Amino acid sequence: MHYQTLPAKNGLANAEYLLLIHGWGIASAVWQPCVATLNEHYHLTLVDLPGFGRSVDVASMPLPALLDELNCIMPESYSVLGFSLGGMLALQLAQQFPQRVQRVSTIASNAVFVQKTDWPQAMAADVFQQFYQLAERSPAACLKRFLLLQAKGSDNEKAVVKTLRELSDKQTPNAESLTDALNLLVDIDNRKKNSQPVLCLLGEHDQLVPVQAANDLKELNAEVKVIAGAAHVPLVSHAEECCAAIINFMPSSVAKPLCEKKRNKLLVAKSFAKAAATYDSVAGLQRDIGNQLLECLPSNNAGLERVVDLGCGTGFFLPKLQQQLLPAQLVAFDLAEGMLRYARDHRELQDALYLCGDAEAIPLADNSVDIIFSSLAIQWCETPEQLFAEVFRVLKPGGRFVFATLGPDTLNELRSAWQQVDSYVHVNQFLDEVIVNHAIAQAGFVVQQWQEQTVVLQYSTLKLLTRELKALGAHNVNAGRPSGLMGKQRVKALLAAYENHRNEQGMLPATYQVWYGVITKPEEQS
Template sequence: MPLHIQCLPSAANHPEPIVLLHGWGFDSRAMTPLAEALTTVAEVWLVDVPGFGESDAPREWRGAHVLEQLAEALPERCQLVGWSLGGMLATQFAQYYPARVSRLVTLASNACFVAQPEWPQAMAPAVNTQFNAAFSDQPAAAARRFAGLVASGSPAERERLKQLRQWLPAQDVIAASKNNWSAALDYLATSDNRAALQQLQIPVLHLLAEHDALVPAAVAPPLATLNPAHQVSVIASASHGMHLDQPQAVTQAICDFFKAGNAPLNRLDKQQVARSFSRAAATYESAARLQRAVGEQLLSAINQPAARVLDLGSGTGLFGAGLRRATSADHHWALDLAEGMLRYSREHHPEPTAWLCADAEALPLAAESVDLVFSSLAIQWCENLPALFAELCRALAPGGQLYIATLGPGTLAELQSAWRAVDAYVHVNNFVPAAHLVQTARAAGLSEVCQSVYTETLFSANVRELTRELKGLGAHNVNRGRPQGLTGRRQLQLLEAAYEQFREPRGLPASYEVVYLTARKPELSS
């Protein structure tokens, strides 16, 4: 299923191309004015989105299939710019393939294209339904009306409309593409990228247009609140086709963003993580239902002895005895960021030969000094995964083994959904997909990298019991985008009411996406 891609060379020696994804109803020609200007930064790839322009349609026009088709064609690492529909796809591509996107820019793209009760700054559902029905009946006529909506609010509206309609395919082509285009409209109507935007750990810039008839500029504050680390700007005197109305302003904003050399985003407050787990040391084991099950499962995967063992993120030392039995280790280090956890471990689980209070991203261990690393539900607190895996590879001896259990982005999905009915703050910690872990481990030099993903579901009698358990584990929200201050009674009542929709006979479910990953450091070549 090949994609039509045009590559524009650049004099700048940047290793990561800029990939441009266009909006619904058009093809990559609509991005050409922007593409030419961006060649000052890097090589530019103009892509016809699957099912549009000269690109083949996927076997079924669904978000997952389109992302797969893009993944097959795009460079291993790029800077991604998406306009409207392209922005929705670009956001989801960055979520599912985070190791392949260094920066993301969305143009006139919303978190939800169609308004929802908890996200009203979007297209009215009735308007969306009416347009989609009109396209189904008369696709060519509806496409021309859509061009009018894109041009509406432009300072040169008549000129812009003429330009956009020139980029529309002929009537017979639109008729032949009707099913794909209708499916793309359905995708826009149902897409919800709020969780994806909350979880993205790369630099992101959202550009909105002052007079956009499809994505209101009023969504700027909610977008900024959704993820405070992202940049949000409004382009003045511009329609939905902002890069056509104000090419200089849009290009300058993107170039400044790309050239800024954005440092990695610090989403987690590491000191708060350490304090939170230290305070929870005394209550941790009594609340650790999930931790016990996951740790025991990870221990069962160890199938050979190891003389020097590191328990990374050892916590209270819950698995110290099991780890010594599984490996027959002579040297056993317990390492944790939280001093209070290590203090509890020394008093109650004295199996390790040494306790180390340190950050996993900067291990205080000599190179090739460890034969096996065991880490159960700890690395989700590490933000710089390339640094983490580089350190693990450095510390492991040739042939050394790595056993990790961590959490994926599906964790606490019910809690995330319920909170969205209350406010737009970040209430659930962010977790990266398993594919990102695998890619990062391989990039660090580890081999035989394998992963498996399971969903574990725990049940609580009510929301208060669930939140008490999370607090007892020290695993409550520590993101920098979290709300400050205490949660009010009204907020808790709204949360409880929203969570009730998930109730099952056994109680309120809390789903945890558990990722198990194993790897090995390659033996030295002879």
Template sequence: MNIALIHGWGSDARCWQPLLQALEDVGGQVINIDLPGFGARAAEPWPETGDLLAQLDAQLPDDCLLLGWSLGGMLAARLAATSGKVRALVSIAANGSFVNRDDWPGMDADVFAEFCRAQCEMPEKNLSRFAGLQARGDGQMRGLLKTLKSSQPASIPQSWCTALACLGELDNRALLQQLPVPALHILGSKDALVPAAAAKKMHAPGAQVTVMGDCGHCPHLSQPEAVARLIRSFVSSLDAATAPLEKSSVARAFGRAAQSYDAAAHLQRAVCRGLLGRAAENGAPKRILDLGSGTGYGSELLRKRFPEAEIIALDIAPQMLGYAREQRPVADGYVAADAEQLPLADGCIDLVFSSFALQWCYQLPQLFAEIRRVLAPAGNALISTLLPGTLQELETSWRTVDDAVHVNRFLPEGDWRSACVGNQLEVRAAVEQRVLHFNDVRTLMRELKSIGAHNVNHGAGKGLLSRAKLRKLTEAYERQRTDAGLPATYQVLYLELARRRAVSELDAAASG
């Protein structure tokens, strides 16, 4: 994937060098764009917005990750909405509206107007003031201020005033809610120009919003390594091909297994009990989300542990919810939805509980952006999922039969940790290996189908299993038999998550 970058007002393409060094292992072709009137294009006038976007679009490489900072981020959002060349967007310190509009947090309109007037009358003095505003509140303020002032041009073109007017006119509020490509919005918790409170407004389907602590308007300059980690995590979630299955196939598989699930889910119940045992002894959540609630076994345990709590059971398979309603009617509400697009309000959940459900999610940054969004400021999450090495004996045996995909793919622990950290979630993780034993291969495969966990991958073999293939599979699996029977290993990951204190304090301040 190629990378294109658009700098902010008062800067030029050089501002990206620290981040590009940190991202040297990401992407292919890099196009570092100077805006008209800035950097190498200082002599050029600032064009009308439509003409400018057409110029920028012509410079973008195909299939690009488009990065934009401040004004560049707002222009990048416009391009992401209209250009077929943009695969994904990363905006840094870019608001939906730079000036305050209605209830959208931004710079006061009168303050911005005064800034524009000062720029036209005293450009050098105003630019020095602007450098101070960009560095304000940053943990690396002194070094950052020195960097910003050292990059200021010897003379400032009049076109910068026109560029400022463009910054004040751009209004991307509605656009950010319906971008056609995935987006990552990075804001600084102490930014003096783009209020961190805007983060709440920028959440949208397919978008991740991260507020970085201890930095102001220039996180790519003061914390390039941290920004690079966020971008790497985001990039790892982009390729739709990394999701080896369709969510609709998962929903159908578990829907068909609703009636048979409980009779076969011995491991699932044991892990669910173990996960609940990790809940804080003195915790008393008011509202709990049972995420991937299935037949309601977890909801039933949660009801016994927290009898006064409101429990919302959410699952991708409506048939599972129907079974839970009839057989374990302990939840207060039942919602059919995808975990990566939660139809819940911000900050409404005190405890997210999810046992053996999220291994079907492959867009982890988006998943944890949603979990963090719905968590209350002091909220927590308890999650169990599966790691690579799960059903390794079955996978190894199938390789002797054919080249098709027969075992669902599980993401490594590092991907889970990175997605949590990238979404400002504190992580405690533990890995446990559990081994089940079966009398024969048919029994194992029948149990997997009974719990809906059989193969639903794009590359799965279709049609009935022939006798010849079954015989070959059985012979290969038998070579792994132990005294206890045919082993089936499960690598279980437990995650205990909490919103980081800096972010929760910021949210509280913003809402107050």
């Protein structure tokens, strides 16, 4: 089952771990309108349930096995936020693991989804049966109808429909996945009072979970808030109000001193600066990706004034960019001063400008750059919205951003092995595709090209992989990482866990998920 963890931002200490579970018919992308706000306060884990999103090929599980799987991906203490079906699963998790689940928040969830004699405030049985039969016959038609029904009654219905379409899965779940999930909906009964605090957010005009259920939910000791003007997806239509209610309900986190807020990014700079002398000796994959990215550059380069290599590292591609694009000025830009120093000392360039800075605050004027080239650098940025807004600002109208970056499935084998050892964050974590694409669109870019590549490297021993990562400077800089030295028993446990991935050729795989993007800033309208 696919999931992604986003460490809390803004230097928060002791932030709560929050598991986000999506609803029926749509995957974890539905949380996108809430992710940035919630991530300011909590460590977020977004899961794609079996049959949906990136777990589209994962077989359905019986409820007890599914709950065990969800519980296993979380640390010892955590809270849960669920939408619709996800909210019903969240309450089941809390009942099954009362010592580990601290709080539960639900959005558009009922205690019982289909009407019962003693719980009439739910979906009519005949309406549910129609959905079930349509899901069996035509999954695509069923999901289309369900999308419209989720938005029906909302104050901004058309806008909600448009957003839901943008957030919907690219690959339609099959009939079996849909009906299995519907069976979960009809089978779950959450009328047992939970020992944990529970918040229920309901939409005033919800066509699937009647707002009249509010009083019955209060009888189960839940705190209930009705979102005025919302239908079944207030997390999309009224994201700000939902987030405010959840943050008010959850325990507050303690902020670190202001000087520590950028600690992770400073660690990135320090780690790569230290690795400047060894980077090129082990950067075979990085060179292959960069060379492929060079092929995405335009062929007509006449009159280019300024080209930027964003995250230039040791400067390996600077001579190639200068030779291929012939710009009047080539800017070598990197967060790590040690990398820039190495590039200046080892690359033969004419009239290059070396800038040390943060890609989320680029020290260049508006509309001053023709092309920005960036190979395997932007995944280290903290806020994709700020990154792409800055790139958009400095590019000229018609300018383009050509980049390669890493997706969340990168080094999934190493991450999986560590999860069998402890609950710390040991492997650098990267943003989901939907979050990156949303930031691109929000900035105003037009996507010209988007390509995904999966690269699997092979190692005879785990030590060779970890030694290479160290030489590259790709240390773990995420919140939630362990402190201190690693004991022998944990090393032994890690080695044993990674051995489960050894393939028929006797090698240990390490997967890299690579995205290549070419996006342009629109020409100014006359």
